Amino acid sequence: MAFFKITNKDSKTQARAGLLKTGRGTIETPVFMPVGTKATVKATTVDQLYEMGYKIILGNLYHLYLQPGIEVLEEAGGLHEFMNWDHSILTDSGGFQVFSLSRIRKVLEEGVQFRSIIDGSSHLFTPENVIRMQHRIGSDIAMVLDECIPFTNDPKYTKEAAERTLRWAEMSIRARKKIGTSRMRLFGIVQGGFIKNIRKFAAESVSGMDFDGIAVGGLSVGEDREKTMEILDYTMGFIDRDKPAYFMGLGDPVGILDSVSLGVDMFDCVMPTRISRTGSAFTSSGKINIKNKKYTRDFTPLDRECGCYSCRNYTRSYIKHLYKTKEILSAILLSVHNLYFIADLLEKARVSINEGRFYGFRKEFKQKYNELNNKI
C-alpha cells in the first residue's frame, strides 16, 4: 500500500487530487488540517470535526511537550487516545514554535535550546529527540526539526539556517531508522527564505532524501502574498512531485486555491479557528466580521450558501449577540462555520480537479470571494 497516490491531475494547472494512507485511514488530498495545538482544535468537539468530514488534524509538539508533557500523553495511550481523536494526526516538530514563541533560544549544531513560555525552564530540542517524542505520542506523520527564520533578505543568515535544516534532516532520517518498524511517516521541510537559489538547493536536497513527504516552510511569515506565491511557485519546481507537498501555515481560502493550483496537497493554519474568536467568518462572497452593527437585525445565516451546523441553525443577528455578550457559544458557532467552510472548499477543489474543471472553479470562487473587498 503506497502512502501517497495521485489519482487525478488537472490539465490547466499543477493541481492534483490524491490519497494519503496512514495507519489510521485514507485522506483525500488536497486537504486542510485544522490545528489542534494543545490536544484540542479550539472551541470544537471531535464530533463536530468528524461531522465536517475532517480525517486529519495537526498537533504541536512544542506545546504538548510543555503541557501536559510527553510522559502523560504516553501513559494516556498516545495523543489520539488522550484527546479522543480517531483519525490521523500530523505533528509539527516544534521548530516553528521555538523560533516564533520562545524569545530566549540558542541555535546549536545539535539542536536548539529554548526557555519554556510557561515557566521559563530550559529545554533542548534536537532532530533526534523531536522524532522520538513524536513517535512516543503516536503521531501518524512526523515533521523534522527545522530552523524557521523570520522574513529577511539576509542571504548569509538564510543560507546558514537552510543548510542547518538540511543537516538536521539527515539526522532526523537516521533517528527514524533507529526507531525501527513504525507506521509513523516522516516529512522533510524545505527552508531557504526568500532567496531563490537557496530555495532551489534546499528543495532539491530534501527531494533527494528518504522522506515520505515534503513541506515548504518559512513562507507566510509576514511577507506580501505575491512574494509568497512567487517563492512557492519557484520552490515547487524543484521538489519531488511524486511525494505529497505540504504548505505549512496557510489557511485563507484564496491562498489555498492558489497553492493547490501550484501542486500543493496539504495545508494547516490556525487562521480559521483564530478569526472565529475575534468574530470573523468566511463567506462565499468574502470575509465578514460579525461585530458590525448592520448584523444586529440580520436574520440570515452567516453564509446563505453554507451547509454547516451554524448556518443551518443560527442567524447573524444571534451570533452577533453572542459575540457582543462574550458568550462561549459564539466561538463555537464561528469555529464550526469557518472550519466547515474550509473543509467544503477543499472538497469542492478535489471534485473539480477530478472532473477536470479546477481552473474554472478557482476563478469563479475568487471572483465571488473578492466581491466584498472590492465593494469596500
Add this chain to the structure above:
Amino acid sequence: MAFFKITNKDSKTQARAGLLKTGRGTIETPVFMPVGTKATVKATTVDQLYEMGYKIILGNLYHLYLQPGIEVLEEAGGLHEFMNWDHSILTDSGGFQVFSLSRIRKVLEEGVQFRSIIDGSSHLFTPENVIRMQHRIGSDIAMVLDECIPFTNDPKYTKEAAERTLRWAEMSIRARKKIGTSRMRLFGIVQGGFIKNIRKFAAESVSGMDFDGIAVGGLSVGEDREKTMEILDYTMGFIDRDKPAYFMGLGDPVGILDSVSLGVDMFDCVMPTRISRTGSAFTSSGKINIKNKKYTRDFTPLDRECGCYSCRNYTRSYIKHLYKTKEILSAILLSVHNLYFIADLLEKARVSINEGRFYGFRKEFKQKYNELNNKI
C-alpha cells in the same frame, strides 16, 4: 388539558412526581431548568441539552431586555427562534437581577428604576411591562416582578418588600388578562425573607391569586443551608399544593433532593454551568475540582458512574490539561457533564418517587455524595 398534573405522591415525604404541559410540550417534574441568561446556556449547544433530556430552560428578561433588546427578539420570531431552542422556556421577570446586579436602583410603587450594567442608561421595570415583554418574546412561563431583598433580619424592610411584591402580583395578573388569549402561563412569587409570619402571609396571599404556579423567592441568598430549608419547609406549608412549586435559584444536588422531599417541583440555578468554568465537577461521591494536581495522570472519567458525553469519551487527565491550558473545550466538557449530572439526578428522583422509594434513594445519594467532604 390541565397545565399541571400530579401523577404520584411519595408516602414518606412531601415529594411528588407530575407533568407540566406548556404550549411547547410536556415536562416531567420534579425538573431542573438550566439557565440560559443571555439566550444561551453557557458553553453548550442546544443539541447537547436535547441529548441530556432537557425540555425546559430559563431565560433572564433583565439581560435579554438590555441585549439584544426586546425588539430584536420579537423580529427574530421570539426567543425560541432566536436561540434555536424548540422546547419550553421560563423567563425570569428581571426582579432578582435588578436587585442583585444594578447598584443604582430606586424602588417606586409603580415599579423599579435601574441603571443598565452595560451602559449606565436609565430604565423602568413595572409589573405590567415585564409581563408584556415576556409575552412579546414568546415565553412559555412568565414570572411576576418581585422585590428580592438580600439576607436580612429587618422585619420592617422585609414586610414592605413582601407587601409591595403582593401588590405587584395583583397588577401582574391584570396585565396578563389584558394581553388576552395566550398560551403564556404566569407564576407568582412568595417573598418574605426569613421572617416566618411574613412568609406565611405572602404564601397564603399568592396562593389565593390566579396564578398557574407558585415560586418561592428570596432564599439561597447567602444564608446557611439549614436556614434555607427551615424557611422553605415552613413556607411550603402555606402554599397551594395543587399548583407547581418552584424554588428559584437552587442547583446543588443535595439541596435539590432535600427540596424535592418538601414538595418542590421546579428548580433553576446558574451553579452547574458556573462551576464548570472554574473547573468543578459533580460526581456521585461529591464535588471535585479538576485543577487538583492528583488528576494529572488520572485516566478515569470525571465520574465512573456517569453516562454523559464527557464521561463516555474523556479522562480527568485530559480535562485537567484543557482547564490548565485555558481551552474552551474544558468549559464545554465540564458544562455538559454537570448539566447531565443534574438532569440524571432529577430523572432518578422522578423514577424513585414513581416507584415509591424516594426516601431511600435520597438517603443513599446523600450518604455517598458526602463521602468526599467527610474524608477531607
